[in-house]
Amino acid sequence: xxxxxxxxxxxxxxxxxxxxxxxxxxxxxxKTLGRVNQTLDEVDKQIAxxxxxxxxxxxxxxxxADTADQTLAKLGGVxxxxxxxAGSVSHTADLAKDALVPAIVNVGATxxxxxxxxxxxxxxxxxxxES
Numbered sequence: 103x104x105x106x107x108x109x110x111x112x113x114x115x116x117x118x119x120x121x122x123x124x125x126x127x128x129x130x131x132x133k134t135l136g137r138v139n140q141t142l143d144e145v146d147k148q149i150a151x152x153x154x155x156x157x158x159x160x161x162x163x164x165x166x167a168d169t170a171d172q173t174l175a176k177l178g179g180v181x182x183x184x185x186x187x188a189g190s191v192s193h194t195a196d197l198a199k200d201a202l203v204p205a206i207v208n209v210g211a212t213x214x215x216x217x218x219x220x221x222x223x224x225x226x227x228x229x230x231x232e233s
Contacts, residue, residue: 134223141219148212166194 170190 137223138220141216141223144219145212145216148215152212163194170194
């Protein structure tokens, strides 16, 4: 019996099995990346939703800062006026903080949702598996 033909067939079958394994791995990777793409699309939607309120808040803060600059220019060298402007700037910072805290909390909630989605993605569980 000629053993070279057995070796040739064995190598051929081994390469075929290796190729089949790579095909299965790539199909699983495609499925995983599809789920990641859906998750990222949802994150994009949530970030787009946050963009408008944050932009309006920053415009409002910019308007307050412009008003404070005009007041400072008008009142020039009067010490009492400078103290009033400093108080206004402090108040503006408090307003900015109060306006931005809810948006930052929403970003935190978004990150929590993304991490939960990624956890489900890598553990292979979805909402129907948990109930």
